Every structure is written in C-alpha cells, then in structure tokens.
Amino acid sequence: MRVIIVGAGQVGSTIAEELAPLHDVVVIDVDRDRVESLTYDVDVLAVEGDGAELATLREAGLTDADMLIASTDDDETNIVVSGTAKTVADVFTIARVKNTKFLRTWRQAAGAFGVDHMVGTNLLTAQTVVRVIGLPAARDAETFAEGCIQMAEFGVPEDSPVANQTVREADRFESLTFAAILGEDDVVIPRGDTVIEPGSDVVVIGSPDSVREFAGALVPDADGLSDVFIIGGSDIGFHTARLLEQQGLTPRVIEQDPDRARELAEELTGSTVLESDATDREFLERENIDEADAVVTALDSDEKSLLSGLLAKRLGASRAIAVVDNGEYVPLFEAVGIDVAVNPREATAEEITRFTREQRAENVAIIESDRAEVLEIEVDAESVLVDRPIRESVADLPDGVVIGAISRDGELIKPRGDTVIEIDDHVVVFVDAEVIEEANSQL
Amino acid sequence: MSRLRVDWRAATSLVGTVIKYLSVPLLVPLIVALRYGEGIAEFLVTIAVVVAIGTALERLDPDPDLGAREGFLMVALTWLLVPVVSTLPYLIAGNGIPFVLAPYEPASTLGNPVNALFETMSGFTTTGATVVGEISFERHSHAILMWRQLTQWLGGMGIVVLAVAILPELSVGGAQLMDAEAPGPGIEKLTPRIAETARALWIAYAGFTVLLFVLLYGLHWAGILLDVPLAPNMGLYNAIAHPFTTLPTGGFSPEARSIEAFSAAVQWVIIPFMVVAGTNFALLWRAMTDEPGALFEDGEFRFYLGIMAALTALVAGLLVTGAGTEAVTEAVGPLAGQGEAALRHATFQVVSIVTTTGYASMDFNAWSGAAQYLLLFAMFVGGSAGSTGGAIKIVRWLVILKSIRRELFTTVHPEAVRPVRLGGRALDERALRGIYAFTLLYIAIFLVATVVVLVDATRVFDNLSAFDAMSAVAATLGNVGPGFGVVGPMNSYLDFPATSKLFMVFLMWIGRLEIFPVLVLLTKAYWSS
Numbered sequence: 001m002r003v004i005i006v007g008a009g010q011v012g013s014t015i016a017e018e019l020a021p022l023h024d025v026v027v028i029d030v031d032r033d034r035v036e037s038l039t040y041d042v043d044v045l046a047v048e049g050d051g052a053e054l055a056t057l058r059e060a061g062l063t064d065a066d067m068l069i070a071s072t073d074d075d076e077t078n079i080v081v082s083g084t085a086k087t088v089a090d091v092f093t094i095a096r097v098k099n100t101k102f103l104r105t106w107r108q109a110a111g112a113f114g115v116d117h118m119v120g121t122n123l124l125t126a127q128t129v130v131r132v133i134g135l136p137a138a139r140d141a142e143t144f145a146e147g148c149i150q151m152a153e154f155g156v157p158e159d160s161p162v163a164n165q166t167v168r169e170a171d172r173f174e175s176l177t178f179a180a181i182l183g184e185d186d187v188v189i190p191r192g193d194t195v196i197e198p199g200s201d202v203v204v205i206g207s208p209d210s211v212r213e214f215a216g217a218l219v220p221d222a223d224g225l226s227d228v229f230i231i232g233g234s235d236i237g238f239h240t241a242r243l244l245e246q247q248g249l250t251p252r253v254i255e256q257d258p259d260r261a262r263e264l265a266e267e268l269t270g271s272t273v274l275e276s277d278a279t280d281r282e283f284l285e286r287e288n289i290d291e292a293d294a295v296v297t298a299l300d301s302d303e304k305s306l307l308s309g310l311l312a313k314r315l316g317a318s319r320a321i322a323v324v325d326n327g328e329y330v331p332l333f334e335a336v337g338i339d340v341a342v343n344p345r346e347a348t349a350e351e352i353t354r355f356t357r358e359q360r361a362e363n364v365a366i367i368e369s370d371r372a373e374v375l376e377i378e379v380d381a382e383s384v385l386v387d388r389p390i391r392e393s394v395a396d397l398p399d400g401v402v403i404g405a406i407s408r409d410g411e412l413i414k415p416r417g418d419t420v421i422e423i424d425d426h427v428v429v430f431v432d433a434e435v436i437e438e439a440n441s442q443l
Numbered sequence: 444m445s446r447l448r449v450d451w452r453a454a455t456s457l458v459g460t461v462i463k464y465l466s467v468p469l470l471v472p473l474i475v476a477l478r479y480g481e482g483i484a485e486f487l488v489t490i491a492v493v494v495a496i497g498t499a500l501e502r503l504d505p506d507p508d509l510g511a512r513e514g515f516l517m518v519a520l521t522w523l524l525v526p527v528v529s530t531l532p533y534l535i536a537g538n539g540i541p542f543v544l545a546p547y548e549p550a551s552t553l554g555n556p557v558n559a560l561f562e563t564m565s566g567f568t569t570t571g572a573t574v575v576g577e578i579s580f581e582r583h584s585h586a587i588l589m590w591r592q593l594t595q596w597l598g599g600m601g602i603v604v605l606a607v608a609i610l611p612e613l614s615v616g617g618a619q620l621m622d623a624e625a626p627g628p629g630i631e632k633l634t635p636r637i638a639e640t641a642r643a644l645w646i647a648y649a650g651f652t653v654l655l656f657v658l659l660y661g662l663h664w665a666g667i668l669l670d671v672p673l674a675p676n677m678g679l680y681n682a683i684a685h686p687f688t689t690l691p692t693g694g695f696s697p698e699a700r701s702i703e704a705f706s707a708a709v710q711w712v713i714i715p716f717m718v719v720a721g722t723n724f725a726l727l728w729r730a731m732t733d734e735p736g737a738l739f740e741d742g743e744f745r746f747y748l749g750i751m752a753a754l755t756a757l758v759a760g761l762l763v764t765g766a767g768t769e770a771v772t773e774a775v776g777p778l779a780g781q782g783e784a785a786l787r788h789a790t791f792q793v794v795s796i797v798t799t800t801g802y803a804s805m806d807f808n809a810w811s812g813a814a815q816y817l818l819l820f821a822m823f824v825g826g827s828a829g830s831t832g833g834a835i836k837i838v839r840w841l842v843i844l845k846s847i848r849r850e851l852f853t854t855v856h857p858e859a860v861r862p863v864r865l866g867g868r869a870l871d872e873r874a875l876r877g878i879y880a881f882t883l884l885y886i887a888i889f890l891v892a893t894v895v896v897l898v899d900a901t902r903v904f905d906n907l908s909a910f911d912a913m914s915a916v917a918a919t920l921g922n923v924g925p926g927f928g929v930v931g932p933m934n935s936y937l938d939f940p941a942t943s944k945l946f947m948v949f950l951m952w953i954g955r956l957e958i959f960p961v962l963v964l965l966t967k968a969y970w971s972s
Contacts, residue, residue: 258860265860266869274858283858409736 002026002065003356004091006051006081007072008034010327011096014349015069016044019356026060051081054088062089069352070095075102079113086114094355096348098122100239119351125323125344126239132321132340133228133244133294148412149405149428150208151374152215152246153182155201160218163198170196173213175414176206179402179430180372187372187432189402205374205404205428207412212248227292229254229317230271231278231308232299233264236323236344240296245270252287254278278308281315290316298323302333309338372432374404379425384442391417400432401439448971453507454517459500461521461606462528466490466497471593472532476586482547485535486586493528507612512969514619515960518603522624522956525602526567526948530559532590536583548583552576557941564948566594567602568955569831571694571801571924572915574937574944578699585680588697592687598955599691599831600648600724601625608641617641623960625829633725644724647731648690648831655686655716662708674709681705689713692720692832694801694924701803701932702791710787710804714794721747721798721826742866743827747837751797754821758814759789767814796821799833801924803932815927819910822917823886833922833954835885839878841865846875884958885920892916892950899943904929915939919947920954 001023005012008029016038019025025044028051029035035046049056051070062068068085070078075097082093095115097103103120106112156163162170167178167190181188182201188194196202204214228244230237233255244251245268252272255261265273276283278299289295295312297305302324309320322333324341333341379386385393390403406413407426413419421427431439473486509517537554539546546554553559558574565572575583575591597605603624607617617637633640659674660682666673677685681697688695698704702713719727722744730738738744761767763786765779778785791804796818807818824840826832845863853859862869897912907929914926915936925932936944953961963969 254858255860261860262862266862269864272856273860274856275860276858287856287858409734410740411736 001067002061004028004057004060004062004065004068004085006068006070007078008038008046009071009073010345011349011352012069012071013038013042014346015071015352015356017042018349018353020044026065028056028060052077052084054084057081057085057088062091065089065091067092067094067356069093069356071348071352072096075099079115083114086116092116094119094352096121096352098235100235117355119348119355121344121348122235123239124347124351125236125342126243128342128347129236129240129296129298129321129323130243130247132342133296133319148207148407148410149205149376149426150211151179151203151205151404151428151430152211153201153203154215154218156196156198156218158198160198162196162202162218165196166192167194167196168192170217172217173206173210175405175412176204176210176214177402177404177415179203179205179374179404180432182372187400189400189432203372203374203430205402205430206414207405208246212246215247227288227294228252229287229289229292229295229312231295231297231312232305232323233257233260233273234298234300234323237296237298238264238267240298241268241271279304279311281311284312284315292317294319294321296321296323302326302329306333306336306338309333310336313337372400372430374428374430377427377429379421379423379427381423383421385421385427386423387420389418389420390415393421397442398435398438400435402430404428404430449512449516449969450504450508450510451513451516452504453509454513454520456501456504456507457509457517457606457612458520458524459497459503460610460612461497461602462493462500462524463497464606464609465493465525465528468593468597469493469532469590472586472590475589476584479585481584481586482536483586484540484544485532485547486590488535488540489528489531492531496528509620511619515623515963515969518620518623519956519961519964521602521606522567522952526560526563526594529563529567529594530556532587533559533562536587548587550582551587552937553587557944558937561936561944561948562591563594564951565919565924566591566693566695567598568922568951569595569598569688569691569693569799569833570919570922570951570954571595571688572919572930572947572951573695573924573935575935576937578697580697585697589680589684591695592684592693592697595691595693595695596652596687599693599720600645604641605645608638608645611638624956633728640725643728647724647728651716651719652686652690655689655712656682658712659685659709662712672706674706676705677709685713686716689716689800689802690720690831692717692798692800692826692830692922694795696802699933703803703805703933707783707787710791713802714790717794717798717800717802718748718751720800721794721830721832723827723829724831725829726827740866743838743841746841747797747827750824750837751793754793754797754817755786755790758793758817759786761811761814761817762789767811769809769811792818793821796923797824797832798826798830799921799923801918801932803925806931806933808927808931808933815910819914819917819927822914822921822923825921835882835921838865839882842870842875842878843882846879881958884962888950888953888958889913889916889920892920892946895946896939896943899946900939903938903940915947916950920950922951922954 003019003023004026005016006028008027012027016025016027020043027038027044027046028049030050032048035048038046047060062085068091070081072078078095078097082095085091086093093115094117096119098121100120100123103118103123106115106118171178178190180203181190181196204211228249228251230241230251230253233253237253241251241253250270250272252274253264254274254276255264256277258275261273261275289312295317297309299305305322309322313320319339321340322338324330324333324343327343327346330341330343384396403415405428406415406421469486469490473483476483533553536548537546537551552574553562561574601624603620607621633643659677662674663677663682666675684697702710726737726741762778763782768778788805792807795802823835825834825836828836828838842863849861849863852861863875893913893916896916897909900907911928911930915930918924918926930936
C-alpha cells in the first residue's frame, strides 16, 4: 500500500517509522530540516512542500496512493489537505484534529470535509487519561435525539461481575437495551440467554443515566474512586471531566482564567469548577486534595503541569497523571514522581497506526472496527417501522438490526415487542455492517 | 442647558396612534348600550375625543423613529394616558355635560375624576381594585360596567403588544417596547418577526377568552336544558363579562359579590382559566403548536403549579379543620368539615391571588389570621414571566432560590464557579443582577408605600390596621386587587382619601410596568447623553 503522510512532526514521523517496514511511505513537510533528517533516519521518501497544494500532492504520487494521512499540527490544514486529496484522487483520507467540534461535525455528516477517518486528539487523550485513572472508559460514546438517548461501547474486563453473565442477568437497568456484543471477530445480536464473554465489547443504547449505571455495574470498584481533580481547563481537561461525569463522578476542575472557568461551568453540569491558581497551596488544602484518588494535570505548559502534579502528590493525592505535550518529557516526568504521563501525540500516532494496520479502506462506521453502525432515524410514513408493534416490523428487517431506543417528543421510550412506533419518532438502531444497505432502504 | 437626548415627539406621536385606535374597542360598550336601550352619548363623545387627541398627538412627529430610550417613554406614557382618556365615559355618565346633557348616573362614585382614574388604572393594569361604591345595574348601565370589564381585557396582554401586532410602524423597535411592557425578565420571540410574535400572543389570549365564554355560557344552557341549577346566574352578559377579566388576571366583576354570585360549577370552571392566565403565553403557544411536552418540562411552570398546590393544601387544611375561619356568619357558610367547599374556596382564592386575578369565591375577610397571612404571602408570588399576571413573578423567585443555593455552596467552596441554570441554560450574571435588584426594589417600595398609605389614610380611617394597609399596597403594587379588612374582596377602596388613591394609581402603574421602565425616566442619565 502506498501511504502519503502530510506533516512530519512527532505524530507524522512516528507513524512513518511504524509503517515504513510494511508499506511505501511518502512524507510531505514544509520544513526543509525535518525533510532532510527524515530522509536519512527512516526508509521513506520525503518531499518538501505544502501539503495543501495540489502540485505537492501530485509530486508525492497522490494518484497512485491508497491512503493519505494528514497529521500536521493545524486542524484546518489537515482538513483542507484531506479535502484537496479527495477531490482529485480516490484515496482513503485520515485527518488528525485537535478541536472536537470538527469531530462532531464529521460524525454527524458522513464523509464531511472529504475525510474518511478522523482522529480527534483531544478526545483521544481524554479517553486515555480516563482509562488510566481506572474507570471503564467507553470506547465510543455518542448521544442522539438531543441528548436523551446515549449509545456507548464498553469493553468487558476479565474481573467484571458482568463477565460470563447472561444478558438477562446483566440487564437490570430501567431503560437500557443491549444492542450487540462484539466478539473477537463476530457481531452477536444478544438474546436473553447470550453470555457476555470477558474481553468482548458490549454496545448499549439507552438513557444517559442507565448507561452510566451500567458502566458502574461493569466495574464496581470504580465506586472507590470518587475524588478526581482536573487541574487546567484546556480542551483535554474539559473532555476528561465530561467522560468522568458520564461515569457518574463529580470531578473538580481547577481553572485560573475567569472567562474560561465560566465557560466550563456552563458546559459541565456534573462537575464543580473552581476558579483558582492550582499552585495555591492553601486553596488545595482547603479543597482536601490530600483525599484525592487521582489528580490530572492538563495545563497549557508542560512545566506547570509537572509542578502542579508534584505539589498535589506532596500534599497527599494518591495518583498524579500529567498530560505532556512534549514527548521527550514523558520518561522524565515519570522519573521525578508523576505516576503516568500521557502524551497526546503519542496517543494519536498509536491510534492512526493501529487504524492503518487494520487496512480498511472503505466505509468507516461509528462502531469500532467497521463492524456496525448506530443510526438515528426520524420515522416517516414510508418506514417499515411505522404504526406497527416492533415485534412485527423486526420480522421484516434483516438479522443484525436492533432497535435500541425510541425518543418521542423528547421522552425516551424503551422499546418492547408490543411498542408501536409512530411517525416523527426518533429511533436509534444498531445495524450490523453486513446489512446496512438493506436496512437503510427499509427504515 | 444640555440638550434633550430623547426624541419625546416621536414617543408621544406613537402614544397618539394608540389613543386614536382606542376608538375601536369603545364600540363594544356602545353596542351594549344600544342592546339595552341605554344612553350612548358618553361613548360617542369619548370616541370623538380620543380620535381628536390621538390625531393631534400624531401631528407632533409624522414619521416617528423609535430608539431604545424613546421606547421606555412611549410605554410609560401609553400606560398613563390611555387610562386618563378612558375615564371619559365614567365622568360623562356621572356628571353629564354642562348645558348639554344631564348625567345618566348621578349617584355614581365614578363621577369624581380621582375615582374614575383609579378605576381605569386599576382596569388597564388588571389590578381589579375598585372604587365603585355599589356595583349594581340600578346605579350603573350595562354598557358602563362592560367598559369596565373591557379595560382589563385590553390591558391584560398589553396595549403595546397589541399595538405592535397591528401597527406596521412599530415593527422595528417592537421588541424593545414589548420588553418594557411584558411581565418578567426579557421576552421570548416565537417568530423571526416581532409583529407575528405579538399576534400569536394575542391570538392565544383571545382564543382562551372565547373558550371560557363558550364553557360558561354552555354551562348556563346545559343547566336550563337539564333543569338543574348548574349556572343559573351566568346569562349572556355575565358569560361575556367574566372571560374579559379572567384571562387578563383582572378581577373586575359586574356582580357585587364577585364569583360568590355563581354556582360551584362555575367556580371550578374559572380556576383552570386563571391558571392559564398566569402561565407564560409564549410557552402555551409553543405547547399548543408544536411541542406539547414543553409545558411540563418548563421549570417555571412546574414551580408555579407546585407553589399553588402547596399553598392550596395549607389553606384547605386550615379551612376544613375550622382553624381557617374566624367567624361563621350568614354570608359565610360553615366550611369546617365541608371537604369540597373547603377545597374549592382554598383553590379558588389561592389561584386567584397567586395569578393576581383578584376574584373571590367567598369573603375571605372572614378567614382567620393564619389563612389570610398565607394569602398575603401569595400576593408576592405572582404569575409566570410572559403571562398576564403581576407581582414579582415565579421565575424571579425560582432564580433567587437557585442563587441562594449557589451562595451556600460557594460558602464552602469559595473558588467555585457555578452558573445559575434555568431550564438547562446558564443565566447571564447581568440578568441575575437585574432580578435581585428588581425584587429588592419591589419589596422596598412595598414597605415604604405601606407607611405612606398608613400615615395618609389615618386622616380618614380610625380603624385602618397595618395589616390592612400592607394588603392594600401589596394588592395594588402587585396588580392583585382586593386585600383584607377595609379593602376586602366584598369592600372597596372608595373610603381612602384622594391622595392615597392617587398614590395607589402610581403604584398600579409602576407595578404593571415592573418599576424600571418608569423609574428610568426619573434619572438624569436617561434624559442627557
């Protein structure tokens, strides 16, 4: 496979190193020094130029390329590069973006920006942080129907009480549907007696509360983790807080800038936002940081993150996790007392490499590994679902389609066999990738 | 001398337009007078006068251009001048026209200009406090009493809102005008065009008025056809007159005994319409047109129902146990042990006072101190924002409660940043400040005004208690209507001295416009640059 990588920063060059042994890799960068050093260090073709320019892309062999990875440090550039490439060539595009707003747009409108796969680095980093803290971070989570329905995909750990239970035993939640269980390489539509194997992924659809409760049941030890501080209300800090909220925690977010603090407080309904300097020792003591189970530092400078993390540890916090922008600091931070240093670039490079290795170049679905999609549909008169009990309409739909939740006038309805779906209802369905086209035409 | 920065000509010119159009609703009592064969001169003269005054004022500025400042002036002036010119029918009926016309109603208390102004201001501001000594068709014509009802209906959804709905020249500054007039902090635009929003509000308002008429009159005829006394007193005249003062949370009634004059069935029918009148009409419009669920998801609406339910439960408990009534007289039947009657009277009075309607299903002067005190408390609650109700408004209390909770939280965590949320949306701190300031000012004005009324009225009364004076001020400032004691629901404000009456006219005026649009006119900053 011929792969073009635009941007030879830390992310780009890491990916290049990983891919070089298996594929033909071309790297484009505007910086002459980087291009030169890369030519000698790694077995790739390095081209100097602007990746957003068609001439440069053609020079790099765009027409014969199978995949293009836009991994510069600038979101807009990456999107423009992907769009440009897609316009002139049939190439699978991957774009790296920091800002989650682009990711949201892309997820809501398939193929937006000419990007086939988008990696949101801030969100990815936040997910990594949450996983590190030790919570069952949803691998994927998406909200539908204006927030009243949530879909989440969870990995089932070996020691989870839910592991090896049947779906009937595990389903103790008010409005939650088990849509699918993703095994090693198959998609199982669960029935009451299906056993949830450890190591598999469970896709659940339901009200945000019930999804949160399920997450709690999945890893009950998480209850022991109650006090989490997030120092620095950057985008990463924000997403970390949001993910923790989804697990039912009430994280405390410390942000020094009054305007940003207000903005965070408006968005994060389940967190406590504190406006203060995180190096103010008296303040930290008053907020009982000594009882914190974890302190995440995500300030805009690595040095400040390090200092705050060390101070928190010194005051008695159990664990300090730092988000470190500069990859070279990672071992250093961990040597001086930070428990885990998470580097966004490293996480991004890993994700893109993992994705590339799976060598998928067609449709990218919401559910991991392109095995299924979760769709929200507004039911119209033509739909096979309309004005019939679900029991009847499901019989007409292909196997591999699960009706996860229904929202009517902003209210969530848990679908049962005798539920009648009406026009204008919003239905969230899980669809196995194999039957997507067939299902789409009927829904 | 510095130049005036306010284009008072433009503002006054638009007030002229509004006054001119007042001739249209004046046709209603004219028709009633013709139907009952009563004198029509007072209405014909008034129509001529309003058209003349209106046209003259319009001449001040043939092409008025309204800015934000002129908006305040226009709204405040409208609410002052419309009641003033509307006194004409009362004055002519009471005094006649010298050398031309003998008075129709020589015994009317409304022949006195101060009384007449009190009555029209109480009408347009939907207060419902009255100075009519004896409400009866012997003393007053059907037409005059219908005009009295109609003033409340016009004032309910707002004269200016109505003007924005029908006058194209107000379309640009319309939002500011409505903001200055509409109850509650801020207005809710339902459509991109403000005139359409104003029209939607008036359509909803008029629609509920017609619905109540149909129900009341239907009940009357159902009673006749089934030969049971369902609503024997609710004839065509009463069935038209009462919706006119229910939906604007007004409270005037052509019956001297208010709603006590009607059957229990009628009282039960009126209760839900008072609840509707105290609800945000923009919310009702949304609930009726596209989101039926919006009503019960709305925090303010739930809080509004909750407060009324809690107060009703307390009052009903007091009444049914007998602790709520002071004395059982002939006029006031026994309520202790009477489940339905106690619940009905408790619900009716609480809803009537909270929504600031001011109807009475019984003389609550006979209630005990505890029950009366609960009603005095209810006078400060008020309807929802964007309703026709007065007083402080539910939404402000809700926001204040939430900010108190925030204060408690920030006492423990001084660095915490915690926005006050209303319906999921974070409120701007400036809006919060406005709400604190308004509520504090309202209560301060209430306290000061009580002293003023006590001092002034004691010249006349020797038995005006402080509690009665408090209720009179709360009832006029909050546009409720009746208070306790001398100003009880079956009594009137007639005995107050003219100075107190004029002071209460002022209270009703600033209470309806929610104080700030009037007070801002008194500041130097408003008039200079």
